[in-house]
Amino acid sequence: xxxxxxxxxxxxxxxxxxxxxxxxxxxxxxxxxxxxxxxxxxxxxxxxxxxxxxxxxxxxxxxxxxxxxxxxxxxxxxxxxxxxxxxxxxxxxxxxxxxxxxxxxxxxxxxxxxxxxxxxxxxxxxxxxxxxxxxxxxxxxxxxxxxxxxxxxxxxxxxxxxxxxxxxxxxxxxxxxxxxxxxxxxxxxxxxxxxxxxxxxxxxxxxxxxxxxxxxxxxxxxxxxxxxxxxxxxxxxxxxxxxxxxxxxxxxxxxxxxxxxxxxxxxxxxxxxxxxxxxxxxxxxxxxxxxxxxxxxxxxxxxxxxxxxxxxxxxxxxxxxxxxxxxxxxxxxxxxxxxxxxxxxxxxxxxxxxxxxxxxxxxxxxxxxxxxxxxxxxxxxxxxxxxxxxxxxxxxxxxxxxxxxxxxxxxxxxxxxxxxxxxxxxxxxxxxxxxxxxxxxxxxxxxxxxxxxxxxxxxxxxxxxxxxxxxxxxxxxxxxxxxxxxxxxxxxxxxxxxxxxxxxxxx
Amino acid sequence: xxxxxxxxxxxxxxxxxxxxxxxxxxxxxxxxxxxxxxxxxxxxxxxxxxxxxxxxxxxxxxxxxxxxxxxxxxxxxxxxxxxxxxxxxxxxxxxxxxxxxxxxxxxxxxxxxxxxxxxxxxxxxxxxxxxxxxxxxxxxxxxxxxxxxxxxxxxxxxxxxxxxxxxxxxxxxxxxxxxxxxxxxxxxxxxxxxxxxxxxxxxxxxxxxxxxxxxxxxxxxxxxxxxxxxxxxxxxxxxxxxxxxxxxxxxxxxxxxxxxxxxxxxxxxxxxxxxxxxxxxxxxxxxxxxxxxxxxxxxxxxxxxxxxxxxxxxxxxxxxxxxxxxxxxxxxxxxxxxxxxxxxxxxxxxxxxxxxxxxxxxxxxxxxxxxxxxxxxxxxxxxxxxxxxxxxxxxxxxxxxxxxxxxxxxxxxxxxxxxxxxxxxx
Numbered sequence: 001x002x003x004x005x006x007x008x009x010x011x012x013x014x015x016x017x018x019x020x021x022x023x024x025x026x027x028x029x030x031x032x033x034x035x036x037x038x039x040x041x042x043x044x045x046x047x048x049x050x051x052x053x054x055x056x057x058x059x060x061x062x063x064x065x066x067x068x069x070x071x072x073x074x075x076x077x078x079x080x081x082x083x084x085x086x087x088x089x090x091x092x093x094x095x096x097x098x099x100x101x102x103x104x105x106x107x108x109x110x111x112x113x114x115x116x117x118x119x120x121x122x123x124x125x126x127x128x129x130x131x132x133x134x135x136x137x138x139x140x141x142x143x144x145x146x147x148x149x150x151x152x153x154x155x156x157x158x159x160x161x162x163x164x165x166x167x168x169x170x171x172x173x174x175x176x177x178x179x180x181x182x183x184x185x186x187x188x189x190x191x192x193x194x195x196x197x198x199x200x201x202x203x204x205x206x207x208x209x210x211x212x213x214x215x216x217x218x219x220x221x222x223x224x225x226x227x228x229x230x231x232x233x234x235x236x237x238x239x240x241x242x243x244x245x246x247x248x249x250x251x252x253x254x255x256x257x258x259x260x261x262x263x264x265x266x267x268x269x270x271x272x273x274x275x276x277x278x279x280x281x282x283x284x285x286x287x288x289x290x291x292x293x294x295x296x297x298x299x300x301x302x303x304x305x306x307x308x309x310x311x312x313x314x315x316x317x318x319x320x321x322x323x324x325x326x327x328x329x330x331x332x333x334x335x336x337x338x339x340x341x342x343x344x345x346x347x348x349x350x351x352x353x354x355x356x357x358x359x360x361x362x363x364x365x366x367x368x369x370x371x372x373x374x375x376x377x378x379x380x381x382x383x384x385x386x387x388x389x390x391x392x393x394x395x396x397x398x399x400x401x402x403x404x405x406x407x408x409x410x411x412x413x414x415x416x417x418x419x420x421x422x423x424x425x426x427x428x429x430x431x432x433x434x435x436x437x438x439x440x441x442x443x444x445x446x447x448x449x450x451x452x453x454x455x456x457x458x459x460x461x462x463x464x465x466x467x468x469x470x471x472x473x474x475x476x477x478x479x480x481x482x483x484x485x486x487x488x489x490x491x492x493x494x495x496x497x498x499x500x501x502x503x504x505x506x507x
Numbered sequence: 508x509x510x511x512x513x514x515x516x517x518x519x520x521x522x523x524x525x526x527x528x529x530x531x532x533x534x535x536x537x538x539x540x541x542x543x544x545x546x547x548x549x550x551x552x553x554x555x556x557x558x559x560x561x562x563x564x565x566x567x568x569x570x571x572x573x574x575x576x577x578x579x580x581x582x583x584x585x586x587x588x589x590x591x592x593x594x595x596x597x598x599x600x601x602x603x604x605x606x607x608x609x610x611x612x613x614x615x616x617x618x619x620x621x622x623x624x625x626x627x628x629x630x631x632x633x634x635x636x637x638x639x640x641x642x643x644x645x646x647x648x649x650x651x652x653x654x655x656x657x658x659x660x661x662x663x664x665x666x667x668x669x670x671x672x673x674x675x676x677x678x679x680x681x682x683x684x685x686x687x688x689x690x691x692x693x694x695x696x697x698x699x700x701x702x703x704x705x706x707x708x709x710x711x712x713x714x715x716x717x718x719x720x721x722x723x724x725x726x727x728x729x730x731x732x733x734x735x736x737x738x739x740x741x742x743x744x745x746x747x748x749x750x751x752x753x754x755x756x757x758x759x760x761x762x763x764x765x766x767x768x769x770x771x772x773x774x775x776x777x778x779x780x781x782x783x784x785x786x787x788x789x790x791x792x793x794x795x796x797x798x799x800x801x802x803x804x805x806x807x808x809x810x811x812x813x814x815x816x817x818x819x820x821x822x823x824x825x826x827x828x829x830x831x832x833x834x835x836x837x838x839x840x841x842x843x844x845x846x847x848x849x850x851x852x853x854x855x856x857x858x859x860x861x862x863x864x865x866x867x868x869x870x871x872x873x874x875x876x877x878x879x880x881x882x883x884x885x886x887x888x889x890x891x892x893x894x895x896x897x898x899x900x901x902x903x904x905x906x907x908x909x910x911x912x913x914x915x916x917x918x919x920x921x922x923x924x925x926x927x928x929x930x931x932x933x
Contacts, residue, residue: 082555084861406850421865424832434856434873439847442876445858 017389018422028299031269034121034239038158039105041098043242047071050212053098053159057181057215060188066201070211073202080205083368084397084429085337087310090275097213099240100160111163118162122155125266127235150230151262152177156247158240159215166230173229175259176221180248183219190221194252198281198318198345206277206312206339210246214279217247222257222288233262236278238298238309244275251281253288255321260291265334267299270307273336277312286321286348291329298334303392305364308336315342319351322377326352332359332367341399343372346380346408353382361394361426370400370417370431375408375441386417390426397429404441411441514548517566521549524568525654531621536633540652543637547646556643559823559855560765560794565647565709565739570683573708573735573762582674583703583729583924587916589672590614592659596677596707597684599657603674611665612698617658617687628660631689635715635743639769643798648741648767651713655687663696663722670699675706677733682707688714692722692750699914700724705731705761710738720747720774725913726754729921730764732928734790737763748774748803755912757921758785758793759928765794772799772806772834782811782911784921786901786928787820787852794823795843801834801867810841813908815901817848827859830867839869846904847877848897898929 041052050071054064079090103115111119152166154177161179170177176187184191201211218234238245253259267274276298284290292315301308311334317326328342338361344353355371373382388396398417419428436443510518522544527537550562564571592614593603599616607614620628633652639645661671673688684707692698696719706712718724730738738761744752758764770779785793799808814822824843845854858871878900886896902925909925912918 409850419860419862421862424835424863424865426865427861427863429862430858430860430871432856432858432873434858434875435853436845436847436855436875437853438850439852439877440850443874445856445871445873 017420028269030125030266030297031299032124033268034117036115036117036239037102038099038240039102040096040240040243043096044093045071045097045213049097053213053215056098056100057184059181059184062192063184066196067212070201070208071213074205074208074212077202077205077208083339083399084395084431085339085366085368087273087337087366090310092209094242095275096240096243097246098215099158099243101157104160104162108163111165114163118157121157121237121239122162122235125235125237127153127155127264152230152232154179154218154232154234156216156218156234156236158238158243158245161216161218169229174223174226175228176219177232178219180214180217180219180250183250187219187221190252191219191250194281194283195250196281198283198316199279199314204314207279207314210248210277210279210314214246214248217249217278219249220251220259220261222253222259224255224257226257228257228259231260231262233264236263236265238267238274238276241270242272242274244277247278249278249280251290251292252283253285253290255285256287258289261293263292263294264297266297267309269299273301273308273310275310275312278314280313280315280342282317282326284317284319284321284324284326287323288321289325290317291327292317292342293329295331296334296338300334300363300365301336303363305336308365309334310337311335311340313340315340316345317343317353318345319348319353322348322350324348324351327354327356328371329356330358332357332369335367336365338367338369340369341371343374344382345374345376346382347376349377350379351377352380355382355384355386357386358389359387359396360389361391361396363392363394365394367395368397368399370398372401373403373413374401375404375411375413378407378409378411380408380411382413384413384415384417388417388419388428389422390419390428391422393425395427395429397431399431401433401435402443402445403435404437404443406437409438409440413441413443415445510548514551517551518544518548520568521566521650527653528656532629533617533620533632537653540633540636540649543640543649544646544653547640547644547649549646549650556796556825559825559857560763560792564737564763565711565765570681570707570709571737572680573677573733573737574680575677576705576731576733578732580924580927584670584672584701584917584920586920587670587672587701589670589701591672591674593674593676594657594684594686594706596679596682597657597686597710600676609667609669611667611696612661612663612671614671615660617655617660620660625660627662627691628689631691631715631717632687635717635745636713636741638745638771639741639743639798645741645767645769647711647739648713648743651685651687651711651741655685655713658687658689661688661690663690663692663698663724665696667698670701672701672703675702675704675710675731677705677707677731677736680708683709685711686713690714690716690724692716692718692724694719695721697723698725700726701917702726702728703731705733705736706738708736710736710740712738712740714740714742716742716744716752718744718746718750718752721749722747723751724753727912727914727917728755729757730761732760734760734762736761739765740767742766742768744768744770744779746770746772746774746777746779749776750774751778753780753911753913754782755908756783758783760788760791761793762790763792765796767796768798770797770799770808772801772803772808775803775805777803777806779807780809780811780911782809782908784813784905784908785822786815786905786925787817787822789818789820791816791820792823793821794825797826799828799839801828801830801837801839803834805836806834807838808840809911810843811908811911812843813905814845814854815848815904816845816852816854819851821852822854824856824858824873826857826871827861828869828871830862830864830869832863834864835866837864837867837869839867841871842907843873844904845875846901847875898926901929902926
């Protein structure tokens with residue numbers, strides 16, 4: 001963080017913001033390593049490795065075939081190079097595609113049987129895997145005040161899921177929450193129906209690779225009319241060296257259901273970069289709602305850009321039913337390179353997509369992130385709020401697409417993306433694509449904080465505030481709006497981030 | 508990297524029909540441009556920069572036939588005191604043109620640059636175009652530098668008393684014109700340049716403008732109303748300290764128009780305003796592609812683009828502000844808006860920012876939507892018929908772009924013509 005300490009900050013940028021960014025991007029707290037005996041598949045990727053992964057997960061034949069087909073497609077694809085990120089060429093044959101702790105060779109039947117070392121790892125990360133434990137600091141919030149809030153966790157360690165908590169309680173509510181490998185075995189009809197239906201096998205280079213070699217991940221099915229009784233979460237931990245993590249998440253919210261899902265991720269501090277290529281698919285039926293929140297805190301590499309995670313992720317939600325709703329909230333502070341565009345396909349009439357993002361890039365980090373809002377149904381609505389902050393020598397890019405199809409009559413989009421530069425060696429970029437193909441829809445894209453709502457300003461000024469105070473209030477209120485979209489479990493991160501204001505932003 | 512086969516074939520097909528003009532002193536520049544084209548290949552629909560506009564007809568060997576348009580009004584800018592330079596289907600027409608002498612500037616034809624030994628023009632020809640090839644390739648501009656068959660070199664040395672007007676006449680249904688102008692505005696000099704007319708069935712025009720410290724150039728152009736014409740134009744401008752460059756483009760009709768503006772602010776306190784208004788009806792595709800680079804301190808740039816679209820017309824805007832490291836105190840503004848008068852039309856936009864300096868203010872906005880119902884209702888409740896109310900609202904929408912024109916008389920002329928065209932189109 002030395003770089004940021006010496007940075008001359010231009011006038012107008014809030015000192016509190018600089019401190020908060022420094023705090024967030026400070027010494028990486030999760031850089032330690034768990035010393036545990038691992039079992040690896042041979043280095044590299046080929047049909048044999050794909051078969052091996054499938055075999056390790058005890059998958060049925062159709063799944064193996066699905067993977068092999070994906071691999072065949074992947075071999076014909078080229079790595080995308082359009083993002084504003086640069087990194088040394090990745091040798092896809094020089095890493096492990098499967099690594100699991102030896103102690104996981106025989107699947108533990110319950111959490112009590114899980115290797116204590118693994119449990120301790122998650123404990124240290126602040127992720128309690130024991131069901132009686134309740135997250136500290138959030139007591140009394142939510143719908144179950146007397147017990148505090150419960151969060152069911154699926155913990156993924158390198159290539160395997162270590163365990164999933166609260167499975168029994170969730171089962172009583174009819175919710176299926178388990179690792180994807182378990183789902184493939186136990187609920188093949190659901191997996192067959194939905195896997196690859198939102199992100200097709202050959203969607204893009206990394207998604208295709210993921211389809212071939214994904215080792216584990218989470219599966220959620222919320223039946224019709226069920227409001228998931230607790231928040232669900234997956235915690236991804238990369239531990240092994242030279243190992244890529246390829247997880248797959250599939251969330252299905254059936255008619256009229258609701259689920260809030262959290263995702264966290266960390267990795268040890270190492271000199272060599274590591275690959276993480278995940279795919280998240282969400283299917284939302286009629287009147288259902290899914291809230292997906294991520295605090296991405298992969299190891300970002302050191303000040304000189306050594307090491308760190310290459311985070312190439314495909315996330316997409318398909319609002320299939322009428323009045324369905326999805327909300328993506330992401331706080332991106334980690335990874336050396338981020339390539340990630342959580343998207344919404346608004347197919348159902350009156351469906352809604354929301355995307356809230358705060359991306360903080362420091363030192364040599366590069367983030368190319370944003371969203372796609374594809375409006376297909378009538379009266380669909382979307383909202384994008386993206387805030388990018390660059391410090392040190394980092395590059396932060398917002399890349400987004402808003403597309404109004406001819407049939408998406410009376411639809412509405414509002415996009416706001418702000419960028420803040422701290423120091424003169426970093427960069428902030430905005431690459432929005434706007435495609436409007438009917439005239440009853442309104443699309444607005446704005447990228448400046450100085451354009452605060454006039455009415456709100458007027459209101460504040462009328463009550464005796466000076467202009468600056470009024471703007472600060474409105475802008476900060478707005479920023480808090482985004483952070484409030486984060487579930488309580490991320491309260492700590494959110495609190496730090498609230499200190500960030502976008503005053504003095506460049507556009 | 509070797510070109511994709513399809514691109515290679517298309518490029519060779521286009522080049523085979525063209526002969527490198529006997530360039531004299533421009534020969535080296537033309538040769539260099541030709542090799543740029545060969546390396547880049549001509550644009551294809553798979554290129555990211557041509558995502559929203561199909562370049563096929565701009566690239567194909569033969570220019571598509573374009574019917575001539577019978578104008579029912581006096582040509583634009585005719586009423587103004589001016590120095591008129593006429594090109595018919597891309598060929599200079601001495602008879603129709605005024606005498607090329609005027610105090611405060613010198614005008615020469617491209618072919619005379621060498622025999623008259625006009626060094627400044629020789630040093631400018633193809634130079635800004637070549638600079639403009641990074642970071643994004645513009646092969647049609649390089650093609651123009653290599654094969655331009657005509658054009659002028661204008662050197663402005665003082666404050667010029669009246670505008671220079673290029674009139675581009677379209678007289679042959681199969682014409683395919685390539686024109687290239689180079690303009691240098693010397694320190695403290697000032698000039699207004701007007702352009703109007705469709706020029707040809709297919710028109711490839713390139714203008715390289717070098718504005719020295721404290722120089723000022725105002726450019727107003729109206730691209731002819733021929734329904735079937737196609738045009739790909741490039742404007743490359745380099746601005747020195749405290750210089751001012753303002754341009755406004757009016758596009759009404761034309762089956763395909765791609766206007767690229769590549770502006771580099773290289774001197775401190777320079778100002779660049781690029782504006783455009785377009786009214787598209789039916790088989791109309793209009794693309795404004797702007798790339799502004801801030802490479803000096805305290806510069807200002809404004810991009811204001813307004814598009815009115817109906818009956819299946821397509822409007823495209825690709826704008827970018829690049830603020831280089833050290834270009835502090837930059838003030839960049841970009842707005843692109845479309846008014847879709849019916850459900851068949853579309854607006855495709857990519858308003859980009861790329862910023863490497865922290866003490867700058869850049870904003871970009873983009874909106875798209877139908878005409879404001881409340882405004883319409885207000886007018887109708889006061890007895891204004893629907894069609895008239897729609898026109899009024901449309902003109903009001905275009906006003907922000909038209910206001911970028913410095914000269915009020917020229918602006919008034921453009922507004923009155925817009926009124927007429929809108930009224931006739933009901």
